Amino acid sequence: MSPTVLQPTALPPDPSPAAAPDQVPLRERVASQLQRRGALAVLVLVAAIASATSSTFPTWSNISSILGNNAFVWLLALGMTFVIMTGGIDLSVGSMYALGGVLAAYGAHTGGTWLALLLPLAVGAAWGTLQGLLVARAGMAPFIVTLAGLLGARGLLQALTNEGATTYLVPANSAFRSFGAGTWTPVVIVAALFVAGSLLLTRTRFGATLTALGGNENATRLMGLPVARTKTLVYLLSGTLAATAGALGSARLGSGVTTIGVGYELTAIASVVIGGTLLTGGSGSIGGTLNGVLLLAVIHNLIDHYFSQYGSAFTDTVNGGFLALVVLLQTLLSRTQQLS
Amino acid sequence: MSADAWASSVRDRDRLLHLLQEYGVYAALTLLFAVAVGLDTSFLSVSNVRIQLFQVAPTLLVALGMALVIGTEGIDLSVGAVIALSAAIVPLYLGYGLPLAMAIALLLGAVCGAVGGAMVALTRIQPIVATLSLMIGVRGLAELFNGDSAKPVTDSALLALGSDSFAGVPLMAWIAAGCALLAGLVVRRTTFGRQLVAIGDNRQASRLSGLPVRRVLIAVYVLSGVLAALAGVMIVGHGAEADPANQGLTMELSAITAVVVGGTPLSGGRVRVLGTVAGAHFMQLIAAVLTQHNVPASYTQIIEAAIICFAVYASQERGTR
Numbered sequence: 001m002s003p004t005v006l007q008p009t010a011l012p013p014d015p016s017p018a019a020a021p022d023q024v025p026l027r028e029r030v031a032s033q034l035q036r037r038g039a040l041a042v043l044v045l046v047a048a049i050a051s052a053t054s055s056t057f058p059t060w061s062n063i064s065s066i067l068g069n070n071a072f073v074w075l076l077a078l079g080m081t082f083v084i085m086t087g088g089i090d091l092s093v094g095s096m097y098a099l100g101g102v103l104a105a106y107g108a109h110t111g112g113t114w115l116a117l118l119l120p121l122a123v124g125a126a127w128g129t130l131q132g133l134l135v136a137r138a139g140m141a142p143f144i145v146t147l148a149g150l151l152g153a154r155g156l157l158q159a160l161t162n163e164g165a166t167t168y169l170v171p172a173n174s175a176f177r178s179f180g181a182g183t184w185t186p187v188v189i190v191a192a193l194f195v196a197g198s199l200l201l202t203r204t205r206f207g208a209t210l211t212a213l214g215g216n217e218n219a220t221r222l223m224g225l226p227v228a229r230t231k232t233l234v235y236l237l238s239g240t241l242a243a244t245a246g247a248l249g250s251a252r253l254g255s256g257v258t259t260i261g262v263g264y265e266l267t268a269i270a271s272v273v274i275g276g277t278l279l280t281g282g283s284g285s286i287g288g289t290l291n292g293v294l295l296l297a298v299i300h301n302l303i304d305h306y307f308s309q310y311g312s313a314f315t316d317t318v319n320g321g322f323l324a325l326v327v328l329l330q331t332l333l334s335r336t337q338q339l340s
Numbered sequence: 341m342s343a344d345a346w347a348s349s350v351r352d353r354d355r356l357l358h359l360l361q362e363y364g365v366y367a368a369l370t371l372l373f374a375v376a377v378g379l380d381t382s383f384l385s386v387s388n389v390r391i392q393l394f395q396v397a398p399t400l401l402v403a404l405g406m407a408l409v410i411g412t413e414g415i416d417l418s419v420g421a422v423i424a425l426s427a428a429i430v431p432l433y434l435g436y437g438l439p440l441a442m443a444i445a446l447l448l449g450a451v452c453g454a455v456g457g458a459m460v461a462l463t464r465i466q467p468i469v470a471t472l473s474l475m476i477g478v479r480g481l482a483e484l485f486n487g488d489s490a491k492p493v494t495d496s497a498l499l500a501l502g503s504d505s506f507a508g509v510p511l512m513a514w515i516a517a518g519c520a521l522l523a524g525l526v527v528r529r530t531t532f533g534r535q536l537v538a539i540g541d542n543r544q545a546s547r548l549s550g551l552p553v554r555r556v557l558i559a560v561y562v563l564s565g566v567l568a569a570l571a572g573v574m575i576v577g578h579g580a581e582a583d584p585a586n587q588g589l590t591m592e593l594s595a596i597t598a599v600v601v602g603g604t605p606l607s608g609g610r611v612r613v614l615g616t617v618a619g620a621h622f623m624q625l626i627a628a629v630l631t632q633h634n635v636p637a638s639y640t641q642i643i644e645a646a647i648i649c650f651a652v653y654a655s656q657e658r659g660t661r
Contacts, residue, residue, distance in 0.1 A: 089468065134649060141606050143415070143468055144652050147593060148645040155641030163636055266476050269469070279469055313483030320477020324459065327473065331463045 031336040036276045038329070039291035046298055054305065066301050068183040071190040072252070073097070074293040075245035076268040077275075078197050079238030081289045084272050085201070086234050087214045087281025088135060088142035091265045092127070092149030093242040098261035099157045100124055100246025104176070105168035105256030106160065113176040120247040121240060127153060128239020132232030146235075150265070157258060164258045170250060180252025189248065193241070198286035210234055214281025270323040271296050278334065279327070296322075360654050365602050365618045372622060376629045383632075390510060394503075394578060396624040397512035398423075398571035400617060402591055403598035404523045405564030407616045410599050411527070412540040412560050413608025414467035418456055418474035419568040419595055422449050423588025424482035426572025430498070431491045431582045438497040446569045452478055453565025457558035471561075475592070482584035490583035493576055502577025512574050519567065524613040533611075536560055540608030597623055597644065601651040623647075 034041075051058040076093045083090040100120035107115035127149065134145045158164055170177055180186060201207040209230045212220045221227045250256050275292030277284025299322070300315055307314050376383045402419050409416045426445040433441035452474060459470035493499065504511050527533040535556045539546045547553045571591075576582045602619030604612045623644065630640045 134653075138653055139656065140649070140652050144596070144600070144606060145649065147596070148648040151590075151593065151648070152642050152645035155638045155645065158638030158641065159636065163638060263476070266472060269472065270476075273469070279466055310484060311488070313480045316480025317477050317484060318480075320473045320475070320480060323476065324470070324473035327465050327469055328459070328463055331465055 027336060031333045035330060035333045036285070036288065037291075039275050039288060039295050043291055043295040043298065046295065046302070050298065050302055054302075056305065057302070062301070064183040066297050067187050068252075070293075070297050071186040072180070072245045072249045073264060073267070074190055074271070074290075075193060075241045075248075076264055077271040077289050077293050078194055078286065079241035080265075080268040080272050081197070081275075081277055081284060081286055082201070082210065082234045083142070083238045084269070084277050084279060085214045085281055085284050086210050086231060087217070088231070088234070089146065089269065089279075090131070090149075090235060090238045090242075091143060091146040092131065092153055093238060093268055094261040094264035094266075095150045095153035095157065096124055096127065096239055096242035096261075097246040097249065097264055098258065099127075099153045099160075100243030101250035101253075101260060102157050102160055102168060102246075102256035102258060103243070104247035104250045105170050108170040108174050108176045108251075109168045113174060116170070116174070116176045116251075117247060120243040124240045124243025125236055126239075127243075128236040129232060131239065132235030135235060136228040136231035161256075161258050167258065168256045170254050170256075172254075176251050177254060178251075180248055180250075186248065186252065194286055194290055201286055206230065206233065211282060214278075214283070216282070266323075267296065267319065270319060270326075273323065273330065274326045276330070278330070357654060361603050364654060365615050365622060369618050369622045369625070372625050372629070376625060379629070379633065383629075386508075390505070392621075392624055392628055393510050393513040395628075396620055397510065397516040398574050398578075399591070399594050399598060399624065400516045400620040401519055401567045401571040401574070402564075402595040403602075403616050403620050404519055404613065405567035406592075406595040407599045407602070407604055407611050407613060408523065408527070408536060408560050409467070409564050410540075410596075410604055410606060411536055411608055411611035412557060413543070413606075414460060414540075414557070414560070415471065415596070415606075416453075416456065416561060416564045417468065417471040417592045418452060418478060419564060419571075420588040420591035421475045421478035421482065422452050422565050422568040423572035423575060423591055424479050424584035425449070425452065425485075426569040427576050427582040427587045428482040428486040428584040430573055430576050431493055432485065434493070434495045434498065438495060438501070441498075442570075442573050445573055446566050449565040449567075449569025449572075450562045451565070452569075453562035454558060456565070457561030460561065461554040461557035479584070486582065486584045490581050490585070492581050494580075498573070498577045499580055500577075502574060502580070512578065515570075515574070519570075520613060520617050527611045527613055532556065532559070537609055537611060540610070542609075594623065597648050597651075600648060600655060603651075603655050605655050606652065607656075619651075 056062055076097060080090055080093060100123070103120040103123055104116045107117070107119040111119075131145050131149050134140050135142050161167065178185065179189070201211070209220070209225045209227075212223075212225060213227055213230055217227060246261070249260070271292035272284070272289050273279060273292070274295060275284070275288030275290070277288055296319075299318065303315050303318060382388065402423070406416055406419065425448055429445045429448055430441045433444050456467075456471045456474050459465045460467045501511060506514055527537070535546070535551050538551060539553055539556055543553060568588075568591075572588060575587050579587070598620035599616050600606065600619070601622055602612050602615030602617070604610060604615060626644070626647070627640055630643065631637075
């Protein structure tokens with residue numbers, strides 16, 4: 001719109017159509033870069049300011065507590081990225097996280113390490129498949145299916161634990177506990193899953209199909225791609241990852257905490273959106289989600305440090321405001337890109 | 341089976357689904373009521389009916405606002421948080437009398453609705469995300485206003501609003517009934533109601549035909565916020581305490597359930613006020629019957645989840661899409 005923006009396109013004479021992709025207007029290029037890498041830029045900025053002004057922030061004990069305590073919850077955002085890429089949403093992950101934790105503790109309590117790992121995986125996969133089938137085959141709105149899923153999984157958890165009265169403990173000598181111990185084990189597990197997720201999204205047919213699906217479902221169906229199967233698999237993946245996260249979380253905490261996980265779906269959605277994945281689907285990246293979760297974790301750490309007297313209510317307020325701001329910015333940025 | 345017979349059986353199925361969508365909730369409500377009375381005749385006692393009315397009134401208020409929002413193909417997840425905000429604000433201003441405290445609570449509800457509505461209408465953010473951010477942020481704000489613990493409420497006017505009756509029926513139920521009547525009139529008899537439904541049906545076409553899309557959308561979310569704030573005041577009055585950390589939790593879910601069970605499609609373009617009233621009562625009765633027969637809360641939750649799924653499936657519009 002302004003003269004400076006038009007200059008690069010106006011100056012060189014257009015020799016061939018092949019040169020056309022280079023001539024995307026500056027404004028549009030900036031907008032697209034901001035949307036994709038904005039979270040990373042803000043993350044670097046916030047971390048730099050925090051390191052410069054606070055003596056405790058850049059210490060290893062603080063960083064390891066940020067990483068070790070939060071890493072498993074980031075898996076919810078990983079699964080959510082896939083779901084949101086298809087234009088859907090999965091509100092059941094918070095309940096699934098809690099259910100996975102209780103199942104793992106129950107498994108470790110009764111059967112040992114293998115049962116502790118397999119039971120949550122199986123239940124998470126089954127629950128996710130059920131939700132996926134309702135979305136993909138019955139054509140129901142994702143948010144209402146997973147909202148019912150949120151309620152149902154929480155109910156299942158309550159039924160398993162005598163209405164929350166029984167807390168299953170992971171035996172102190174169980175090998176299962178080692179999955180959640182220290183800083184490095186959680187970080188390595190979560191990093192490996194993020195890398196696997198990124199490869200799945202960018203290098204496989206499944207990833208290409210789900211991206212296409214989020215871009216234009218009708219076109220994808222007309223191209224003969226397996227729309228219903230891909231959608232079902234996406235919810236299966238999200239449910240399994242959430243249950244896994246819960247299981248690993250209970251390995252760290254040493255028990256299946258029944259009241260955990262309320263509202264985690266909101267943080268997961270916020271991380272994905274902050275990471276630059278479009279809520280309408282079809283565009284996004286796992287790397288962006290990683291930036292999103294790190295940014296939120298650093299901000300929460302700073303809030304806990306500076307505003308601890310206000311408690312978690314202040315964190316919630318900032319969370320909500322931040323999410324609104326980012327979504328607003330994203331909408332404006334993507335509009336800038338479409339206008340030209 | 342001949343093609344003809346097959347076609348007619350499909351037609352029968354479609355007609356059945358259509359009937360289910362139109363009248364299912366009334367039939368289910370009647371059946372449930374009959375079962376409840378059959379299991380235990382004391383269900384009909386005046387005290388029990390009054391308890392049910394007290395409990396259903398706030399949900400119904402919120403559900404009415406939600407029905408309007410869903411009619412525009414939107415959703416308002418912030419209603420529970422607005423209830424919490426209203427619960428946090430009322431005790432702060434009760435010293436100036438109930439009318440002023442209530443006015444401020446309703447005003448803040450309207451502001452929350454306006455913010456959500458503006459995000460939806462002006463910047464075209466999806467309703468679910470716009471109101472999600474409000475849901476998180478506003479509840480945090482409410483807890484900040486209130487402080488750590490629940491506050492007891494002793495103001496006699498507010499307690500009277502929450503527990504008194506007029507002609508044997510709780511005041512809260514009268515207010516909810518009045519609002520339902522108003523909502524019905526708005527949807528059926530006013531330009532605003534027609535515009536709201538038109539926008540839910542096809543926003544693009546409504547905009548092109550010159551309807552004030554943005555204004556109507558914002559107004560709808562403001563209405564939802566005000567109704568939720570009113571429900572919050574009632575909840576505080578009935579419970580005699582203000583507890584923003586817990587009051588209104590999962591209210592958005594109950595309200596959406598009531599609307600959906602009442603046969604309003606989530607795809608917008610239709611608002612069923614009477615259906616919503618029946619839906620709210622149905623969910624209230626289900627919970628009451630299960631609780632009164634000692635079914636654990638966990639099973640109640642699972643059953644409610646199944647009912648939501650079934651109701652959404654039945655109320656879906658079946659077309660070529």
